Amino acid sequence: MFRSRKGLSIALSIALTGRKDLSRRTKSVCNFQSITTKVTARTLVMKRKNGPSDGRKPTPAKKQKPTLPEYHASTMVKDEHGGFIWPAPASQMEHARNVIRACAQANLKTVICPDKDADGLTSGVILSRTLQLLGLSSDLIDIHLLQKGNTVHSQAEREILETRKPSYIFVLDQGSRNSPPLISDQHTALIIDHHYATDDDFPQGSSHVTACNSPPVATSSLLTYLLCRELHELVEEQCNWLAIVGTHGDLGTTLKWEAPFPDMSVPLKMYTKKTLNDVVSAVNAPRRTATYDVIAAWQALASAVHPKEALNEKRLREAREEVSAEVERCTHTAPKFSPDGRIAVFRISSECQVHPVIATRWAGHLNSKALEIVMVANSGYLEGKVNFSCRIARCARARQDPVDIIQSLKAYAQLPDTTDPDKPPLIERLGDDFARGHVQASGGIVTAAQFEELMALMKIGEKSEAQKLRESDTSKSPAKAKKIDTAQTNTLDGYFGAKR
DSSP: OOSSHHHHHHHHHHHHHHHHHHHHHHHHHHHHHHHHHHHHHHHHHHHHHHOOTTSOOOOOOOOOOOOOOOGGGSOOOBOTTSOBOOSSOHHHHHHHHHHHHHHHHHTOOEEEEEOSSHHHHHHHHHHHHHHHHTTOOGGGEEEOOOOTTOOTTSHHHHHHHHHHOOSEEEEESSOOOSBSOSSSSSOEEEEEEOSOOOTTOSBTTOEEEEOTTSSSOOOHHHHHHHHHHTTOTTHHHHHHHHHHHHHHHHHOTTOOOOTTSOOOHHHHHHHOHHHHHHHHHHHHSGGGSTTOOHHHHHHHHHHOSSHHHHHTOHHHHHHHHHHHHHHHHHHTOOOEEOTTSOEEEEEEOOSSOOHHHHHHHHHHHOOOSSOOEEEEEESSSSTTEEEEEEEEOGGGTTSSSOOOHHHHHHHHHTSOOTTOTTSOOGGGTSOTTEEEEOSSEEEEEEEHHHHHHHHHHHTTTOOOHHHHHHHHHHHHOGGGSOOOOTTOOOOHHHHHTTTO
Protein backbone atom coordinates (compact mmCIF):
# COMPACT_ATOMS: atom_id res chain seq x y z
CA MET A 1 0.00 0.00 0.00
CA PHE A 2 1.45 3.35 0.95
CA ARG A 3 4.95 3.36 2.45
CA SER A 4 4.44 6.57 4.48
CA ARG A 5 1.69 8.80 5.86
CA LYS A 6 2.80 11.55 3.50
CA GLY A 7 2.08 9.36 0.48
CA LEU A 8 -1.40 8.58 1.81
CA SER A 9 -2.16 12.29 2.27
CA ILE A 10 -1.09 13.09 -1.29
CA ALA A 11 -3.32 10.30 -2.70
CA LEU A 12 -6.35 11.48 -0.75
CA SER A 13 -5.82 15.04 -1.91
CA ILE A 14 -5.70 13.96 -5.56
CA ALA A 15 -8.89 11.89 -5.16
CA LEU A 16 -10.86 14.74 -3.54
CA THR A 17 -9.72 17.22 -6.18
CA GLY A 18 -10.90 14.87 -8.94
CA ARG A 19 -14.31 14.40 -7.31
CA LYS A 20 -14.83 18.19 -7.11
CA ASP A 21 -13.91 18.56 -10.81
CA LEU A 22 -16.35 15.79 -11.71
CA SER A 23 -19.09 17.47 -9.67
CA ARG A 24 -18.48 20.78 -11.44
CA ARG A 25 -18.60 19.06 -14.85
CA THR A 26 -21.84 17.24 -14.01
CA LYS A 27 -23.46 20.44 -12.79
CA SER A 28 -22.43 22.27 -15.98
CA VAL A 29 -23.91 19.51 -18.16
CA CYS A 30 -27.20 19.59 -16.22
CA ASN A 31 -27.42 23.39 -16.53
CA PHE A 32 -26.79 23.15 -20.28
CA GLN A 33 -29.46 20.49 -20.69
CA SER A 34 -31.95 22.60 -18.72
CA ILE A 35 -31.26 25.68 -20.85
CA THR A 36 -31.54 23.61 -24.04
CA THR A 37 -34.91 22.16 -22.91
CA LYS A 38 -36.31 25.61 -22.15
CA VAL A 39 -35.18 27.02 -25.48
CA THR A 40 -36.61 24.01 -27.34
CA ALA A 41 -39.96 24.29 -25.52
CA ARG A 42 -40.11 28.02 -26.23
CA THR A 43 -39.36 27.38 -29.89
CA LEU A 44 -42.17 24.78 -30.08
CA VAL A 45 -44.65 27.22 -28.56
CA MET A 46 -43.62 29.85 -31.09
CA LYS A 47 -44.02 27.35 -33.92
CA ARG A 48 -47.49 26.45 -32.74
CA LYS A 49 -48.46 30.10 -32.63
CA ASN A 50 -47.04 30.72 -36.06
CA GLY A 51 -48.91 27.72 -37.53
CA PRO A 52 -47.71 24.87 -39.74
CA SER A 53 -44.56 25.47 -41.76
CA ASP A 54 -45.82 23.56 -44.81
CA GLY A 55 -48.06 26.40 -46.00
CA ARG A 56 -51.31 25.02 -44.59
CA LYS A 57 -53.59 27.42 -42.72
CA PRO A 58 -53.90 26.80 -38.98
CA THR A 59 -57.13 25.13 -37.85
CA PRO A 60 -59.44 27.87 -36.56
CA ALA A 61 -60.68 27.57 -33.00
CA LYS A 62 -64.20 26.24 -32.64
CA LYS A 63 -66.89 28.83 -32.01
CA GLN A 64 -68.32 28.51 -28.54
CA LYS A 65 -72.07 28.07 -28.35
CA PRO A 66 -73.87 30.99 -26.74
CA THR A 67 -74.62 30.57 -23.06
CA LEU A 68 -78.38 30.54 -22.66
CA PRO A 69 -80.13 31.54 -19.43
CA GLU A 70 -81.84 28.71 -17.55
CA TYR A 71 -85.56 28.57 -18.31
CA HIS A 72 -86.65 28.60 -14.67
CA ALA A 73 -84.60 31.75 -14.06
CA SER A 74 -86.76 33.96 -16.31
CA THR A 75 -87.74 37.31 -14.84
CA MET A 76 -91.06 36.88 -13.06
CA VAL A 77 -94.01 39.28 -13.09
CA LYS A 78 -95.34 40.75 -9.84
CA ASP A 79 -98.86 41.83 -8.91
CA GLU A 80 -99.83 45.12 -7.27
CA HIS A 81 -98.97 43.69 -3.84
CA GLY A 82 -95.48 42.62 -4.86
CA GLY A 83 -96.26 38.91 -5.07
CA PHE A 84 -95.17 36.80 -8.02
CA ILE A 85 -97.84 35.91 -10.58
CA TRP A 86 -97.13 32.23 -11.23
CA PRO A 87 -98.07 29.88 -12.81
CA ALA A 88 -101.07 32.09 -13.74
CA PRO A 89 -103.00 34.96 -12.17
CA ALA A 90 -104.44 33.94 -8.79
CA SER A 91 -107.99 34.93 -9.76
CA GLN A 92 -107.85 32.66 -12.82
CA MET A 93 -106.43 29.78 -10.78
CA GLU A 94 -109.15 30.04 -8.14
CA HIS A 95 -111.94 30.29 -10.73
CA ALA A 96 -110.59 27.24 -12.59
CA ARG A 97 -110.55 25.19 -9.37
CA ASN A 98 -114.14 26.22 -8.66
CA VAL A 99 -115.21 25.05 -12.14
CA ILE A 100 -113.49 21.68 -11.67
CA ARG A 101 -115.13 21.19 -8.25
CA ALA A 102 -118.55 22.18 -9.61
CA CYS A 103 -118.17 19.77 -12.52
CA ALA A 104 -117.40 16.84 -10.22
CA GLN A 105 -120.33 17.67 -7.93
CA ALA A 106 -122.82 18.18 -10.79
CA ASN A 107 -122.27 14.62 -12.05
CA LEU A 108 -123.19 15.63 -15.61
CA LYS A 109 -121.82 14.81 -19.07
CA THR A 110 -118.28 16.17 -19.38
CA VAL A 111 -116.00 16.42 -22.41
CA ILE A 112 -112.23 16.79 -22.08
CA CYS A 113 -110.56 17.99 -25.29
CA PRO A 114 -106.75 17.77 -24.98
CA ASP A 115 -104.14 18.55 -27.61
CA LYS A 116 -102.43 15.67 -29.40
CA ASP A 117 -98.87 16.03 -28.05
CA ALA A 118 -97.29 14.89 -24.79
CA ASP A 119 -98.15 18.14 -23.02
CA GLY A 120 -101.80 18.11 -24.10
CA LEU A 121 -102.42 14.41 -23.52
CA THR A 122 -100.90 14.40 -20.03
CA SER A 123 -102.99 17.49 -19.19
CA GLY A 124 -106.10 15.55 -20.14
CA VAL A 125 -105.14 12.49 -18.08
CA ILE A 126 -104.37 14.65 -15.01
CA LEU A 127 -107.76 16.40 -15.24
CA SER A 128 -109.65 13.16 -15.89
CA ARG A 129 -108.06 11.45 -12.85
CA THR A 130 -108.75 14.48 -10.67
CA LEU A 131 -112.44 14.61 -11.61
CA GLN A 132 -112.78 10.90 -10.81
CA LEU A 133 -110.99 11.38 -7.47
CA LEU A 134 -113.51 14.14 -6.71
CA GLY A 135 -116.40 11.75 -7.40
CA LEU A 136 -117.33 12.17 -11.08
CA SER A 137 -118.15 8.83 -12.69
CA SER A 138 -115.82 7.77 -15.51
CA ASP A 139 -118.93 6.92 -17.56
CA LEU A 140 -119.74 10.62 -17.71
CA ILE A 141 -116.30 11.64 -19.04
CA ASP A 142 -115.77 11.69 -22.81
CA ILE A 143 -112.35 12.32 -24.35
CA HIS A 144 -112.54 14.23 -27.62
CA LEU A 145 -109.39 13.95 -29.77
CA LEU A 146 -109.29 16.20 -32.82
CA GLN A 147 -109.03 14.86 -36.36
CA LYS A 148 -105.87 15.39 -38.41
CA GLY A 149 -105.43 19.00 -39.48
CA ASN A 150 -108.35 20.35 -37.42
CA THR A 151 -108.55 22.72 -34.48
CA VAL A 152 -111.18 22.81 -31.75
CA HIS A 153 -112.70 25.75 -33.67
CA SER A 154 -113.14 23.81 -36.92
CA GLN A 155 -116.76 23.35 -37.99
CA ALA A 156 -116.38 19.56 -38.15
CA GLU A 157 -115.20 19.46 -34.54
CA ARG A 158 -118.06 21.71 -33.40
CA GLU A 159 -120.56 19.33 -34.94
CA ILE A 160 -119.01 16.34 -33.14
CA LEU A 161 -119.07 18.21 -29.82
CA GLU A 162 -122.72 19.11 -30.37
CA THR A 163 -123.68 15.44 -30.68
CA ARG A 164 -122.06 14.62 -27.32
CA LYS A 165 -124.35 17.16 -25.58
CA PRO A 166 -121.91 17.99 -22.74
CA SER A 167 -122.71 20.22 -19.78
CA TYR A 168 -119.00 20.87 -19.15
CA ILE A 169 -116.23 21.25 -21.75
CA PHE A 170 -112.53 21.47 -20.85
CA VAL A 171 -110.13 22.46 -23.65
CA LEU A 172 -106.47 21.85 -22.79
CA ASP A 173 -103.31 23.02 -24.57
CA GLN A 174 -105.12 23.73 -27.86
CA GLY A 175 -104.18 27.37 -28.17
CA SER A 176 -107.12 29.71 -28.51
CA ARG A 177 -108.75 32.44 -30.55
CA ASN A 178 -111.76 34.70 -30.55
CA SER A 179 -114.64 32.55 -31.79
CA PRO A 180 -118.32 31.74 -31.25
CA PRO A 181 -119.21 29.46 -28.32
CA LEU A 182 -117.81 25.93 -28.61
CA ILE A 183 -121.35 24.56 -28.93
CA SER A 184 -124.75 26.22 -29.25
CA ASP A 185 -126.36 24.45 -26.27
CA GLN A 186 -126.03 25.69 -22.71
CA HIS A 187 -122.68 24.61 -21.25
CA THR A 188 -119.74 25.62 -19.06
CA ALA A 189 -116.41 25.86 -20.91
CA LEU A 190 -112.96 26.23 -19.33
CA ILE A 191 -109.79 26.79 -21.40
CA ILE A 192 -106.53 25.68 -19.74
CA ASP A 193 -103.59 26.82 -21.83
CA HIS A 194 -100.13 28.41 -22.11
CA HIS A 195 -99.96 29.48 -25.77
CA TYR A 196 -99.71 33.17 -26.63
CA ALA A 197 -103.12 34.84 -26.45
CA THR A 198 -104.68 38.19 -25.62
CA ASP A 199 -107.65 38.53 -23.26
CA ASP A 200 -109.98 38.46 -26.27
CA ASP A 201 -108.51 35.31 -27.86
CA PHE A 202 -111.00 32.86 -26.36
CA PRO A 203 -114.39 31.39 -27.37
CA GLN A 204 -117.41 33.44 -26.41
CA GLY A 205 -119.00 32.37 -23.15
CA SER A 206 -115.91 30.49 -21.95
CA SER A 207 -113.59 31.20 -19.04
CA HIS A 208 -109.85 30.55 -19.05
CA VAL A 209 -106.68 30.13 -17.06
CA THR A 210 -103.51 30.81 -19.02
CA ALA A 211 -99.82 30.80 -18.15
CA CYS A 212 -98.74 32.73 -21.25
CA ASN A 213 -98.17 36.04 -19.42
CA SER A 214 -96.46 34.63 -16.33
CA PRO A 215 -92.81 33.76 -17.03
CA PRO A 216 -91.25 31.30 -16.76
CA VAL A 217 -94.27 30.08 -18.73
CA ALA A 218 -95.55 26.78 -17.35
CA THR A 219 -96.71 24.10 -19.77
CA SER A 220 -100.39 23.16 -19.88
CA SER A 221 -99.68 19.86 -18.11
CA LEU A 222 -97.81 21.60 -15.29
CA LEU A 223 -100.52 24.26 -15.03
CA THR A 224 -103.22 21.55 -14.85
CA TYR A 225 -101.21 19.62 -12.26
CA LEU A 226 -100.78 22.70 -10.04
CA LEU A 227 -104.50 23.44 -10.35
CA CYS A 228 -105.56 19.91 -9.43
CA ARG A 229 -102.94 19.18 -6.78
CA GLU A 230 -104.81 21.43 -4.35
CA LEU A 231 -108.14 19.64 -4.97
CA HIS A 232 -107.31 16.12 -3.74
CA GLU A 233 -104.49 14.61 -1.72
CA LEU A 234 -103.91 11.72 -4.17
CA VAL A 235 -103.38 13.93 -7.24
CA GLU A 236 -99.69 14.44 -6.48
CA GLU A 237 -99.02 10.71 -6.08
CA GLN A 238 -100.94 9.68 -9.21
CA CYS A 239 -100.09 12.56 -11.52
CA ASN A 240 -96.64 14.01 -10.71
CA TRP A 241 -94.91 11.85 -13.34
CA LEU A 242 -97.51 12.90 -15.93
CA ALA A 243 -96.66 16.57 -15.27
CA ILE A 244 -92.96 15.81 -15.82
CA VAL A 245 -93.62 13.98 -19.09
CA GLY A 246 -95.78 16.81 -20.44
CA THR A 247 -93.37 19.52 -19.34
CA HIS A 248 -90.33 17.76 -20.80
CA GLY A 249 -92.31 17.30 -24.01
CA ASP A 250 -92.59 21.07 -24.47
CA LEU A 251 -89.56 22.50 -22.65
CA GLY A 252 -86.99 19.78 -23.27
CA THR A 253 -85.53 16.96 -21.24
CA THR A 254 -82.74 19.07 -19.73
CA LEU A 255 -85.10 21.40 -17.83
CA LYS A 256 -84.04 22.11 -14.25
CA TRP A 257 -86.85 21.62 -11.74
CA GLU A 258 -85.93 24.59 -9.59
CA ALA A 259 -88.07 27.39 -8.15
CA PRO A 260 -90.61 28.55 -9.11
CA PHE A 261 -91.16 25.06 -10.59
CA PRO A 262 -92.25 22.48 -8.01
CA ASP A 263 -89.73 20.07 -6.51
CA MET A 264 -89.93 16.90 -8.60
CA SER A 265 -86.85 15.16 -7.17
CA VAL A 266 -88.91 12.30 -5.67
CA PRO A 267 -90.72 11.19 -8.87
CA LEU A 268 -87.59 11.78 -10.96
CA LYS A 269 -85.68 9.40 -8.68
CA MET A 270 -88.54 6.92 -8.32
CA TYR A 271 -89.33 6.54 -12.04
CA THR A 272 -85.90 7.68 -13.37
CA LYS A 273 -85.42 10.57 -15.73
CA LYS A 274 -84.53 8.24 -18.61
CA THR A 275 -87.82 6.35 -18.36
CA LEU A 276 -89.85 9.55 -18.23
CA ASN A 277 -88.01 11.00 -21.24
CA ASP A 278 -88.58 7.76 -23.16
CA VAL A 279 -92.31 8.16 -22.47
CA VAL A 280 -92.14 11.67 -23.99
CA SER A 281 -90.76 10.27 -27.26
CA ALA A 282 -93.18 7.35 -27.23
CA VAL A 283 -96.41 9.34 -26.79
CA ASN A 284 -95.33 12.07 -29.21
CA ALA A 285 -94.72 9.58 -32.04
CA PRO A 286 -98.28 8.40 -32.96
CA ARG A 287 -99.59 11.88 -33.78
CA ARG A 288 -96.67 12.40 -36.15
CA THR A 289 -97.38 9.28 -38.20
CA ALA A 290 -99.27 9.33 -41.50
CA THR A 291 -102.18 7.50 -39.82
CA TYR A 292 -102.34 10.10 -37.02
CA ASP A 293 -102.88 7.44 -34.36
CA VAL A 294 -103.34 9.78 -31.37
CA ILE A 295 -105.79 7.44 -29.66
CA ALA A 296 -102.98 4.90 -29.09
CA ALA A 297 -100.96 7.49 -27.14
CA TRP A 298 -104.00 8.54 -25.10
CA GLN A 299 -104.90 4.97 -24.16
CA ALA A 300 -101.30 4.20 -23.17
CA LEU A 301 -101.13 7.19 -20.81
CA ALA A 302 -104.66 6.89 -19.43
CA SER A 303 -104.21 3.24 -18.43
CA ALA A 304 -100.65 3.55 -17.06
CA VAL A 305 -100.13 3.55 -13.30
CA HIS A 306 -96.35 3.43 -13.76
CA PRO A 307 -94.67 5.21 -16.73
CA LYS A 308 -92.99 1.96 -17.82
CA GLU A 309 -96.43 0.56 -18.65
CA ALA A 310 -96.81 3.16 -21.40
CA LEU A 311 -93.52 2.04 -22.94
CA ASN A 312 -94.79 -1.53 -23.32
CA GLU A 313 -97.36 -0.54 -25.95
CA LYS A 314 -96.39 -2.09 -29.32
CA ARG A 315 -98.12 0.62 -31.39
CA LEU A 316 -96.08 3.34 -29.72
CA ARG A 317 -92.82 1.55 -30.54
CA GLU A 318 -93.86 1.08 -34.18
CA ALA A 319 -94.86 4.73 -34.48
CA ARG A 320 -91.53 5.85 -33.04
CA GLU A 321 -89.62 3.80 -35.62
CA GLU A 322 -91.75 5.16 -38.47
CA VAL A 323 -91.23 8.78 -37.42
CA SER A 324 -87.48 8.34 -36.88
CA ALA A 325 -87.06 6.99 -40.42
CA GLU A 326 -89.09 9.85 -41.90
CA VAL A 327 -87.18 12.49 -39.95
CA GLU A 328 -83.90 11.06 -41.23
CA ARG A 329 -85.19 11.08 -44.81
CA CYS A 330 -86.40 14.68 -44.71
CA THR A 331 -83.59 16.20 -42.63
CA HIS A 332 -81.18 16.23 -45.59
CA THR A 333 -83.14 18.87 -47.51
CA ALA A 334 -80.97 21.87 -48.35
CA PRO A 335 -82.07 25.25 -46.94
CA LYS A 336 -82.63 28.54 -48.72
CA PHE A 337 -82.10 31.88 -47.04
CA SER A 338 -83.52 35.39 -47.11
CA PRO A 339 -81.10 37.98 -48.55
CA ASP A 340 -80.33 39.38 -45.09
CA GLY A 341 -79.68 35.89 -43.71
CA ARG A 342 -82.32 36.20 -40.97
CA ILE A 343 -84.57 33.38 -42.21
CA ALA A 344 -83.60 29.83 -43.25
CA VAL A 345 -86.30 27.78 -44.99
CA PHE A 346 -86.30 24.01 -45.48
CA ARG A 347 -89.01 22.65 -47.79
CA ILE A 348 -90.09 19.02 -47.42
CA SER A 349 -92.99 16.80 -48.47
CA SER A 350 -94.14 14.18 -45.97
CA GLU A 351 -97.44 12.71 -44.81
CA CYS A 352 -95.93 12.59 -41.32
CA GLN A 353 -95.86 15.59 -38.99
CA VAL A 354 -92.08 15.77 -38.88
CA HIS A 355 -91.67 19.46 -39.75
CA PRO A 356 -91.60 20.61 -36.08
CA VAL A 357 -88.95 18.01 -35.21
CA ILE A 358 -86.72 19.00 -38.13
CA ALA A 359 -87.15 22.71 -37.35
CA THR A 360 -86.04 22.12 -33.77
CA ARG A 361 -83.09 20.03 -34.92
CA TRP A 362 -81.78 22.56 -37.45
CA ALA A 363 -82.38 25.49 -35.08
CA GLY A 364 -79.82 23.91 -32.78
CA HIS A 365 -77.24 23.33 -35.53
CA LEU A 366 -77.29 26.30 -37.94
CA ASN A 367 -75.06 29.12 -36.79
CA SER A 368 -74.47 32.61 -38.18
CA LYS A 369 -74.37 36.19 -36.97
CA ALA A 370 -77.51 37.09 -38.94
CA LEU A 371 -79.69 33.98 -38.57
CA GLU A 372 -82.77 34.34 -36.36
CA ILE A 373 -85.53 31.96 -37.50
CA VAL A 374 -85.49 28.44 -38.92
CA MET A 375 -88.63 27.44 -40.85
CA VAL A 376 -89.53 23.96 -42.11
CA ALA A 377 -92.46 23.85 -44.56
CA ASN A 378 -94.26 20.59 -45.30
CA SER A 379 -96.35 20.47 -48.47
CA GLY A 380 -97.29 16.79 -48.09
CA TYR A 381 -99.04 16.73 -44.71
CA LEU A 382 -102.46 18.09 -45.79
CA GLU A 383 -103.64 18.11 -49.40
CA GLY A 384 -103.46 21.56 -50.97
CA LYS A 385 -101.97 23.07 -47.80
CA VAL A 386 -98.53 23.88 -46.45
CA ASN A 387 -97.95 23.24 -42.75
CA PHE A 388 -94.90 25.07 -41.45
CA SER A 389 -93.06 25.25 -38.14
CA CYS A 390 -90.65 27.96 -37.03
CA ARG A 391 -88.07 27.91 -34.25
CA ILE A 392 -85.61 30.52 -33.01
CA ALA A 393 -82.06 29.58 -33.99
CA ARG A 394 -79.95 28.71 -30.97
CA CYS A 395 -77.34 31.26 -32.03
CA ALA A 396 -79.99 34.02 -31.75
CA ARG A 397 -81.49 33.14 -28.37
CA ALA A 398 -78.96 34.98 -26.21
CA ARG A 399 -78.92 38.19 -28.26
CA GLN A 400 -79.81 41.51 -26.72
CA ASP A 401 -82.92 42.01 -28.87
CA PRO A 402 -85.17 38.94 -28.38
CA VAL A 403 -86.66 37.33 -31.48
CA ASP A 404 -90.47 37.17 -31.66
CA ILE A 405 -91.47 34.69 -34.38
CA ILE A 406 -95.17 35.61 -34.33
CA GLN A 407 -94.50 39.31 -34.86
CA SER A 408 -91.83 38.58 -37.50
CA LEU A 409 -94.22 36.40 -39.53
CA LYS A 410 -96.96 39.01 -39.32
CA ALA A 411 -94.55 41.78 -40.34
CA TYR A 412 -93.59 39.89 -43.52
CA ALA A 413 -97.24 39.13 -44.31
CA GLN A 414 -98.12 42.83 -44.01
CA LEU A 415 -95.63 43.89 -46.69
CA PRO A 416 -97.22 45.23 -49.91
CA ASP A 417 -97.22 43.15 -53.08
CA THR A 418 -94.91 45.05 -55.45
CA THR A 419 -96.35 43.25 -58.49
CA ASP A 420 -99.95 44.27 -57.70
CA PRO A 421 -100.30 47.41 -55.53
CA ASP A 422 -104.12 47.08 -55.44
CA LYS A 423 -103.98 43.61 -53.91
CA PRO A 424 -104.83 43.53 -50.16
CA PRO A 425 -101.94 42.53 -47.89
CA LEU A 426 -101.41 38.82 -47.43
CA ILE A 427 -102.05 39.09 -43.67
CA GLU A 428 -105.68 39.95 -44.40
CA ARG A 429 -106.17 36.77 -46.45
CA LEU A 430 -104.37 34.19 -44.31
CA GLY A 431 -107.07 33.47 -41.73
CA ASP A 432 -106.69 32.32 -38.13
CA ASP A 433 -104.26 29.44 -38.69
CA PHE A 434 -101.28 31.72 -39.40
CA ALA A 435 -98.62 32.65 -36.83
CA ARG A 436 -100.10 30.66 -33.95
CA GLY A 437 -98.40 29.15 -30.91
CA HIS A 438 -95.55 30.76 -28.97
CA VAL A 439 -93.24 33.67 -29.71
CA GLN A 440 -90.31 31.20 -29.63
CA ALA A 441 -92.05 28.36 -31.51
CA SER A 442 -94.72 29.31 -33.99
CA GLY A 443 -96.02 28.26 -37.40
CA GLY A 444 -99.20 27.92 -39.37
CA ILE A 445 -101.34 26.22 -41.98
CA VAL A 446 -101.90 28.07 -45.26
CA THR A 447 -102.76 27.23 -48.84
CA ALA A 448 -99.94 26.42 -51.23
CA ALA A 449 -100.51 29.66 -53.16
CA GLN A 450 -100.46 31.75 -49.98
CA PHE A 451 -97.23 30.13 -48.89
CA GLU A 452 -95.57 31.00 -52.20
CA GLU A 453 -96.67 34.61 -51.66
CA LEU A 454 -95.10 34.55 -48.21
CA MET A 455 -91.84 33.19 -49.64
CA ALA A 456 -91.83 35.98 -52.24
CA LEU A 457 -92.38 38.62 -49.54
CA MET A 458 -89.50 37.14 -47.53
CA LYS A 459 -87.41 36.98 -50.73
CA ILE A 460 -86.33 33.45 -49.86
CA GLY A 461 -83.63 32.21 -52.21
CA GLU A 462 -82.81 35.69 -53.54
CA LYS A 463 -79.24 36.96 -53.31
CA SER A 464 -78.25 39.99 -51.31
CA GLU A 465 -76.73 43.02 -52.99
CA ALA A 466 -73.35 42.14 -51.46
CA GLN A 467 -73.52 38.64 -52.97
CA LYS A 468 -74.42 40.04 -56.37
CA LEU A 469 -71.50 42.47 -56.19
CA ARG A 470 -69.05 39.71 -55.25
CA GLU A 471 -70.24 37.51 -58.10
CA SER A 472 -69.93 40.44 -60.49
CA ASP A 473 -66.33 41.06 -59.38
CA THR A 474 -65.51 37.36 -59.73
CA SER A 475 -66.90 37.18 -63.26
CA LYS A 476 -64.83 40.20 -64.30
CA SER A 477 -61.68 38.88 -62.61
CA PRO A 478 -61.38 35.06 -62.65
CA ALA A 479 -58.26 35.33 -60.49
CA LYS A 480 -60.46 36.42 -57.57
CA ALA A 481 -62.52 33.26 -57.76
CA LYS A 482 -61.89 30.78 -54.94
CA LYS A 483 -60.23 27.55 -55.97
CA ILE A 484 -62.13 24.45 -54.88
CA ASP A 485 -60.45 21.12 -54.38
CA THR A 486 -62.32 18.83 -56.80
CA ALA A 487 -61.04 15.76 -54.96
CA GLN A 488 -62.93 16.71 -51.78
CA THR A 489 -65.77 14.28 -51.10
CA ASN A 490 -67.18 15.70 -47.84
CA THR A 491 -69.34 18.45 -49.34
CA LEU A 492 -72.67 20.14 -48.60
CA ASP A 493 -74.07 18.80 -51.85
CA GLY A 494 -73.11 15.32 -50.76
CA TYR A 495 -74.85 15.72 -47.40
CA PHE A 496 -78.04 17.37 -48.59
CA GLY A 497 -78.35 15.01 -51.54
CA ALA A 498 -77.77 11.85 -49.53
CA LYS A 499 -81.35 11.07 -48.52
CA ARG A 500 -83.52 12.37 -51.31
